[in-house]
Amino acid sequence: MNAKQTTRNVLVLLIALVLAFLAGQDFRDMQQPDKIYAENPALTRVAKLSEYNPNLKGTAGDTDIYVFDSGVPGGVALVYGGTHANETAAVMNAITYVENVSVTQGKLFVMPQANLSAFSATLPLRAQMGHMTFTLADGSVRTVRMGTRLANPVHQWPDPNYRLNSSGRVLEHGEIAEIRNLNRNHPGMEDGYLVEMVCYGIRKLVETENVDVLYDGHEASPEFRAVNFLIAHQRAMDLGSAAILNANLDAMMEGDMDGYPFKLDLSGATSWGLSHRALGDNTQAMATLFESLNPVMGFCHEKVTEALVKDGISPNYVHITDLGLLGSGELTDAGSPIELRAGYHMEMSRHLIGALGELNPEKTLTISGLPTFNDLVANGFEGILKPVK
Amino acid sequence: MLYVYLVLVALLIVNIVWNMLREKDVFVQVDAALVLVPLILRLLLIK
Amino acid sequence: MKRFTRILALVLALAAITAVMSAETAYTFRTSKEERVVTENGEFTADLIVDPVLITxxxxxxxxxxxxALMKKVGATYTFDPIAPAEEVAKYKTVIIASGASSKGLGAAGISQEQETARAEAIMKTVEENEITVILAHLGGPGRRGALSDTFSDMVLGKFTDFAAEKExxxxxxxxxxxxMTVLKDLFAPVAQ
Structure with a gap:
């Protein structure tokens, strides 16, 4: 090969390296942690999940847990989002709690980003937006990453071809990648794959802190059959029923006569590895999970824009609704904005906490300080979130 | 197992680069370059 | 052209008949924002409730x-047993049955579909033999949009209202x-002493 040829070959190689560098910037940006406002005076401390599973220390799975301890004996709850990092309303609900909640009886644990690794991951071929941004009244911008359903493969790789996990669920064939899905690997393993260790940490948190009720926030596509459903372990059915009824009664008292579109369903006996089944079966907590409607998670939406992602506006899905083809995720022209979805999470979790004391007075957990549903919807997160220094 | 896979990726990169440098057809080189980008990102555990 | 006209007439006639039939069977929602509780075919009042009460x-x-949850909220006195067998039902004077099928619920209760059907038939026989007052509660209402919801309304709500009208x-x-809450309070809330 002559010198000219060699020079050209080296040049192509250098161009490839430059492309790798440039492409890598987007992915490295996704690995920058989100700034969460932690100056709520009611916040007792910020714990790490590795306190409950030391094997997580120094790993990408060691997520923050915000502890609100009133010091007064009472009920204990765990509210978390970010099991799936693309289900942003659940994350925003948890962030709303962290910024605003105050606890005067009992103890509250809030975990906004349960599968922390997943927030750094991106989803190939789905044109996903990497961040949701909110411009606050003072001009500052709050940003939240929108990751993926599964942990980042750079943190947990390779995926095994076969895994019988701690729940008894077999992950193989089409479910191989689910070894990186938090919500298939509960109750976890102390020293397993990263996601299994995260699940174990959550289990130990629930056991160690005597959590009475846990709330796992999720979102679902319009095609999903259980949108706006509270899925409850059998021991949590009474609690779930009371919470849904109270939420609707409170809404009626505030003039919204139609209330909330919440429905209740029992956790399936074969939902191995899912939080409502596995944590309900393996801990003392009443385990619940709620799904709000997120049109961008479906397959029939239009081009991905901020209107779709933030406001949930999708004429395609409105048309599909009018054709009567959706079981529960029906959409109108008003869309499904992030504030409405997070508001549903807030009302559902708030009323679960309220019902805990109603059904078990010795387990009263008294919280306050959260914005009302109407305030959140009217003012948006731009009006609710606090600036982060 | 992670380090085994990283070694495999590294070997693949070396093989591709070696062939790229010896290849005369620029379009084949470009193809190889496209394949190299995600492999490099995986070797560095960026993506 | 004559053949085409005949075919067209037949199609139009079929469409008209279908439209008429659909109009006759399509469910019309009774409740509205202004009228949230609507009772048809006479009144059901608290004096028709006889203790003891069972919910199944x-x-x-x-x-x-x-x-x-609703009954607890109104302070009613009752026994709650979702899987009460017919022999147990016989001990009560008023039974409220929540109707709605769930494979998950059946699985959790350890009952097969066939066993639940047999239990339902036995309960129906028991309530008739013992002259037990039965209230059927169906709480899983439809969303009010879309052709699928309309089909559900026609099938389910239509069945309930048509049957109730026919049997008064x-x-x-x-x-x-x-x-x-309003209805259950009127029927079951304890009377203040």
């Missing part, structure tokens, strides 16, 4: 839990689940 389920859906059974329709 046929189908084992989550609706029975919602009914339990009082039926109360509610705009939302929370509106059940």
């Amino acid at each position: 389920s046929i189908g084992q859906s989550a609706d029975v839990s919602m009914l339990d 059974i009082p039926i109360t329709l509610l705009a939302t689940i929370a509106d059940a």
Whole structure:
């Protein structure tokens, strides 16, 4: 090969390296942690999940847990989002709690980003937006990453071809990648794959802190059959029923006569590895999970824009609704904005906490300080979130 | 197992680069370059 | 052209007949924002309730839990047993049945579909033999949009209201689940001493 040829070959190689560098910037940006406002005076401390599973220390799975301890004996709850990092309303609900909640009886644990690794991951071929941004009244911008359903493969790789996990669920064939899905690997393993260790940490948190009720926030596509459903372990059915009824009664008292579109369903006996089944079966907590409607998670939406992602506006899905083809995720022209979805999470979790004391007075957990549903919807997160220094 | 896979990726990169440098057809080189980008990102555990 | 005209006439006639039939069977919602509780075919009042009261389920859906929550809220006195067998039902004077099928509920209760059907038939025989007052509660209402919801309304709500009209059974329709509080309070709330 002559010198000219060699020079050209080296040049192509250098161009490839430059492309790798440039492409890598987007992915490295996704690995920058989100700034969460932690100056709520009611916040007792910020714990790490590795306190409950030391094997997580120094790993990408060691997520923050915000502890609100009133010091007064009472009920204990765990509210978390970010099991799936693309289900942003659940994350925003948890962030709303962290910024605003105050606890005067009992103890509250809030975990906004349960599968922390997943927030750094991106989803190939789905044109996903990497961040949701909110411009606050003072001009500052709050940003939240929108990751993926599964942990980042750079943190947990390779995926095994076969895994019988701690729940008894077999992950193989089409479910191989689910070894990186938090919500298939509960109750976890102390020293397993990263996601299994995260699940174990959550289990130990629930056991160690005597959590009475846990709330796992999720979102679902319009095609999903259980949108706006509270899925409850059998021991949590009474609690779930009371919470849904109270939420609707409170809404009626505030003039919204139609209330909330919440429905209740029992956790399936074969939902191995899912939080409502596995944590309900393996801990003392009443385990619940709620799904709000997120049109961008479906397959029939239009081009991905901020209107779709933030406001949930999708004429395609409105048309599909009018054709009567959706079981529960029906959409109108008003869309499904992030504030409405997070508001549903807030009302559902708030009323679960309220019902805990109603059904078990010795387990009263008294919280306050959260914005009302109407305030959140009217003012948006731009009006609710606090600036982060 | 992670380090085994990283070694495999590294070997693949070396093989591709070696062939790229010896290849005369620029379009084949470009193809190889496209394949190299995600492999490099995986070797560095960026993506 | 003559053949085409005949075919067109036939198609139009079929469409007209279908439209008429659809118009006759399509369910019309009784409740509205202004009228949230509507009762048809006469009144069902608290004096028709005789203690003791049992709440049970046929189908084992989550609706029975919602009914339990409603009854607790109004302070009613009752026994809650979603899987009560017919022999148990016989001990009560008033039975509220939450109807709704759920394979998950059946699985959790350890009952097969066939066993639940047999239990339902036995209960129906028992309530008739013992002249037990039965209230059927169906809480899983439809969303009010779309052809699928309309089909559901026609199939389910239509069945309930048509059957109630035919048998002259009082039926109360509610705009939302929370509106059940009003009805259940009137029927079951303890009277202040």
